[in-house]
Each structure stands twice: as structure tokens, then as C-alpha cells.
Amino acid sequence: MPALADLRDKTCIVGIGETAYTRGTNKSALELSLEASLAAIEDAGIKPEAIDTVILPGGAGGGGTAGDFIANLGLQDLHYTTSLQEMGGAMCVAALECAATALASGIASYALIPLCCRFYSGRKARQLNSDPGTGLQSAETIRDYYAPFGVGAPPQHYAWMAQRYMQLYGTTHEQLGAIAIAMRKHAQLHPNAVMRGKPMDLADYLASRWVSYPYRLLDCCLETDGAGALLVTTTERARDLRRKPVYVTGIASGHPFPPHDLPNRPDILKMGLDFCAPRAFAMAGMKPSDMDFAEIYDCFTGQAMLQIEAAGFCKRGEGGAFVEGGRIELGGELPINTHGGLLSQAHNSGMNHLVEAVVQLRGEAGARQVNEAELGLVTGWGGHGHGSVAVLRR
Amino acid sequence: MAKNMKTENPAPADKRSVLLRGNAKEFYEWCRKRELRFQRCQDCGVWRHPPRPMCGSCHSMRREWAPTLGKGKVYCWTVVHQALDPAFANEVPYAAAIVELDEGPRLATWITGLPPDRLTVGMPVEVWFDDLDDQVALPKFRPLIE
Numbered sequence: 001m002p003a004l005a006d007l008r009d010k011t012c013i014v015g016i017g018e019t020a021y022t023r024g025t026n027k028s029a030l031e032l033s034l035e036a037s038l039a040a041i042e043d044a045g046i047k048p049e050a051i052d053t054v055i056l057p058g059g060a061g062g063g064g065t066a067g068d069f070i071a072n073l074g075l076q077d078l079h080y081t082t083s084l085q086e087m088g089g090a091m092c093v094a095a096l097e098c099a100a101t102a103l104a105s106g107i108a109s110y111a112l113i114p115l116c117c118r119f120y121s122g123r124k125a126r127q128l129n130s131d132p133g134t135g136l137q138s139a140e141t142i143r144d145y146y147a148p149f150g151v152g153a154p155p156q157h158y159a160w161m162a163q164r165y166m167q168l169y170g171t172t173h174e175q176l177g178a179i180a181i182a183m184r185k186h187a188q189l190h191p192n193a194v195m196r197g198k199p200m201d202l203a204d205y206l207a208s209r210w211v212s213y214p215y216r217l218l219d220c221c222l223e224t225d226g227a228g229a230l231l232v233t234t235t236e237r238a239r240d241l242r243r244k245p246v247y248v249t250g251i252a253s254g255h256p257f258p259p260h261d262l263p264n265r266p267d268i269l270k271m272g273l274d275f276c277a278p279r280a281f282a283m284a285g286m287k288p289s290d291m292d293f294a295e296i297y298d299c300f301t302g303q304a305m306l307q308i309e310a311a312g313f314c315k316r317g318e319g320g321a322f323v324e325g326g327r328i329e330l331g332g333e334l335p336i337n338t339h340g341g342l343l344s345q346a347h348n349s350g351m352n353h354l355v356e357a358v359v360q361l362r363g364e365a366g367a368r369q370v371n372e373a374e375l376g377l378v379t380g381w382g383g384h385g386h387g388s389v390a391v392l393r394r
Numbered sequence: 395m396a397k398n399m400k401t402e403n404p405a406p407a408d409k410r411s412v413l414l415r416g417n418a419k420e421f422y423e424w425c426r427k428r429e430l431r432f433q434r435c436q437d438c439g440v441w442r443h444p445p446r447p448m449c450g451s452c453h454s455m456r457r458e459w460a461p462t463l464g465k466g467k468v469y470c471w472t473v474v475h476q477a478l479d480p481a482f483a484n485e486v487p488y489a490a491a492i493v494e495l496d497e498g499p500r501l502a503t504w505i506t507g508l509p510p511d512r513l514t515v516g517m518p519v520e521v522w523f524d525d526l527d528d529q530v531a532l533p534k535f536r537p538l539i540e
Contacts, residue, residue, distance in 0.1 A: 126478055141444050144418035146502045148410075148532055150482035151490040156474055157502070160492055164470035167515050210475035210487075213510075258450060263492040263500035264443050268470065 015044025088382020187340025250284025272387025
């Protein structure tokens with residue numbers, strides 16, 4: 001058995017690309033994905049034909065098939081492709097793990113990871129997540145056992161977790177709100193954030209309408225259109241490229257048990273991230289307190305709080321106190337979602353979290369730059385609690 | 395009377411028909427017969443839900459639909475205020491919960507018969523069956539009065 005540290009610093013993110021994030025678009029998912037992919041390729045300073053691997057976080061529903069990228073980018077000899085749609089919102093970090101594995105093994109030289117989400121103009125997450133045709137493993141359970149009771153949409157069945165958590169640990173609505181408010185503050189500093197120019201305070205948060213108790217509208221992520229892409233290669237190749245490499249220092253993914261169903265887990269609050277975060281930190285040879293910032297998959301405030309705990313930043317039940325007092329805001333002890341996250345930048349299923357981590361580690365985040373950022377954590381969550389996590393360093 | 399005691403059909407026919415095929419068929423057929431049954435391994439006795447072919451504990455594929463007494467406790471809950479599925483637009487607000495049966499398995503359901511602000515984790519409840527039509531009945535729960 002090779003040691004877990006074998007993937008540490010073996011690969012680097014060398015290119016990032018994003019389209020504008022909008023509410024409404026005339027472009028197809030494939031057009032948006034290709035636009036983001038070209039931006040990442042240009043950022044890396046390579047020729048498209050150097051790409052021999054395409055990892056598709058969302059499969060065909062995430063902005064194109066492998067064949068689409070082969071045909072449109074003119075990739076004459078693709079070596080390797082796979083897709084991760086079963087992971088839901090954990091798909092992007094899991095795709096980076098696949099790319100790192102393929103690159104470190106020598107199968108791949110340059111890996112493209114593109115993702116488009118058209119949740120405003122296309123089918124919404126709440127329509128996709130009960131459709132087994134999407135490849136989402138949890139979809140049949142939602143269709144057959146949750147939707148008949150009117151809890152087929154994510155804010156409804158994820159609210160179960162938040163309610164139990166809040167009752168067990170005495171978490172307040174103001175503490176959930178602290179997460180939403182921090183994301184909104186950060187979005188004011190990002191030129192490509194949908195909620196830029198729309199500040200929000202605690203009174204706004206508490207006045208927003210109930211969606212599914214304990215979730216209000218402002219506990220819920222946005223529905224937007226847009227695409228992002230990463231270009232990943234080996235550390236040796238990265239040294240010769242134009243951009244400062246961002247090292248994949250630790251990376252892992254994990255799954256709740258059983259993954260099919262939220263109700264029938266021994267502990268509904270134990271997620272994939274609980275399993276994989278210790279593995280990612282062990283691979284990196286680091287601990288949570290070493291991180292300068294974190295980009296946490298914030299589909300809903302409560303799921304973000306659970307992940308802050310599962311990642312190891314505080315113990316189970318301490319998340320409410322942890323997020324208070326500006327600790328997770330820029331200038332605080334651990335800035336979280338410096339781009340505004342899914343709550344206030346855009347919903348690109350966490351691809352935007354990876355892109356933002358790279359921008360921060362390059363020191364190019366401008367007004368929202370974390371001072372001397374050297375290490376950052378990125379998490380993914382999806383499909384009923386599949387998890388993924390990356391420790392990235394400059 | 396709590397607003398969520400309604401018994402009109404919340405799901406359109408095309409959505410109901412899906413419950414009568416595939417993995418869900420047997421579960422809902424038992425509900426129509428006024429029994430709340432779940433899959434249980436015939437070798438090691440471990441319950442599982444939703445149904446699947448193999449026991450994750452002992453890997454046996456021998457399985458039965460074992461009866462429960464239909465009594466349990468609220469494991470957690472939400473009150474839906476925005477339906478999101480248009481079929482439920484006239485039902486809001488409704489209390490959707492996870493109930494843990496005394497025998498062990500848990501399921502998604504509704505808690506009816508009390509105001510949502512009185513819901514709490516651990517509350518004892520018992521099943522009743524809500525007929526959507528002559529084909530499909532949904533298992534719902536109400537406070538257990540002993």
C-alpha cells in the first residue's frame with residue numbers, strides 16, 4: 001500500500017476560468033462551459049491540444065460530455081475521462097481528486113475540469129434532484145419517499161438536519177444568520193457576485209420569509225447561471241507555466257452510511273466530510289488551525305455550519321458559537337467563503353469555491369484578499385451528504 | 395383543528411403512479427393494506443429502508459417485509475411554508491418529519507393533528523394512513539395518546 005502522502009503536492013492547479021454569473025442567460029450550458037474552459041486554458045498559457053484528460057464533475061448535465069469537449073476543443077487523443085455526478089455538490093472537489101490521481105499516476109498530463117450550472121434558466125436543483133435520469137444516486141429515494149410528503153426540494157429535507165442540530169445544541173437563528181451575513185459582506189467585494197450591491201444585515205435576515213423551518217429564504221443558496229473551469233497538471237510541468245502554481249496538498253472524498261437516505265443513518269448529522277477530512281489533513285501533514293481561510297460548500301447555512309465542524313475547525317455542536325462575532329468574516333480568525341459562496345456569489349456547485357481559493361492563494365483577490373494567504377481549505381457537499389475536501393497551498 | 399389535517403390528494407396522478415412500481419411498490423402496497431412494513435434481513439434480522447437487494451451487515455439477499463406496530467418517536471422535523479412543488483401549494487404550512495419506529499427503521503412522513511409550534515424531537519407518535527385514492531395510501535403520524 002502506498003502511503004497516503006503520495007498525492008501530496010504532486011499536482012497543481014495552473015489555470016482557472018469563469019464566465020459571468022447571472023440570473024438569466026441566452027447561452028447554452030455547453031457554450032458557457034467552453035467559454036470558462038478557454039479562459040482556464042489561456043490563464044494556464046497552454047495550447048488546448050495539450051489537454052489529454054477531461055474530468056466532468058456533473059457528467060453530461062454539467063455542461064457537456066467528454067465527446068463535446070473533444071469535438072469543440074479539438075482534442076485529438078484524449079487519454080482519460082470520468083464523471084462524478086452522483087456526488088452532487090461534492091462533485092467539483094471530487095473531480096480534482098480524480099484529476100490528481102490520474103496525473104500522479106502518469107495516465108494524464110493536463111486535465112481540464114469544466115462545470116456549468118444553469119439553475120436559473122434551466123432546470124432547477126429541486127427538479128433535478130428527484131430525477132434518477134440525472135445519475136444522482138439519491139434521486140430515486142427523493143422521488144419515492146420524500147416527494148410524496150412535499151419535502152422533495154433540498155431546503156425542505158436538509159432542514160431536517162438543521163432542526164435536529166439546533167434542538168440538540170441550542171443553536172440560535174442569529175447564529176445561522178451570521179453565516180449568511182458573512183457571505184453577503186464578502187460578495188460586496190467581488191465584481192462577479194450576483195449579490196454585489198445588495199447588502200444585508202441581521203434585521204433583513206430575520207425578516208426574510210420562512211421556506212422550510214428552520215430555513216428562511218436567506219438561509220438558502222442562489223439559483224444562477226454560469227460556468228467555471230480548472231486546468232490541473234503535474235508539479236514538474238507546473239514549474240514551466242506562466243502562473244504561480246497552487247499545490248493540491250491534501251485531497252479526499254467520503255460518503256455517509258448509508259448514502260441512499262437521510263432518515264436511516266444512525267446519526268443524520270454524520271456526513272461524508274466527517275470521514276474524509278481527517279484523511280485530507282493527514283495527506284497534507286497539516287491540521288485545521290493551519291488554514292488561513294476556508295471555502296465551505298454553503299448550499300444552506302446549516303449545512304455550512306455542520307461542515308465547519310466536520311472539517312475540524314471546532315467540535316460538534318460548537319459551530320454556532322464559532323461563526324459569531326465576525327470570526328468567519330474577512331479580517332476574522334478564519335475567513336469563510338471570501339467570494340460570497342453559493343449564498344451570495346453564485347451557485348456553480350462549488351466550482352466557484354475552488355476558483356476563489358486559487359485566486360486567494362495567488363494573492364490576486366484585491367479588496368477581499370486574505371492577508372498573506374498560504375493555505376486554504378475547500379469542501380464539497382451534495383447528494384444527501386457525500387463529501388469532498390481539498391487542502392490547497394501556494 | 396390544525397390546518398395540516400387535510401386529506402385531499404397532495405400529489406397529481408402521474409406522480410402517484412410511480413409509487414406503485416419499482417422499489418417503492420411493495421412498501422406502498424402494504425400501506426394500502428393498513429400495514430407499515432419495512433424490509434428486514436431474513437438471516438441477521440437487520441432492518442433496512444429504502445428497500446435494496448442485499449443486507450449491508452451480513453450480505454444476505456434473503457429478505458422479508460416485516461411488520462411494525464406503527465408507533466415511534468419524532469426524530470426531527472421541518473415545517474414547510476413554501477411548497478416548491480406546486481402540488482402542495484394549498485397544503486402549506488405542513489409539518490414533515492422523520493419518525494423513528496420503535497422497531498428501528500425511520501421514514502419521511504407528516505405529523506398531523508397538532509400545531510407545528512408544539513412539535514419536538516422525541517415526541518411519541520402513531521401511524522395513520524391517508525388514502526390519496528383507491529390505489530395509494532401514505533403513512534402519516536399523529537401524537538400518540540396513551
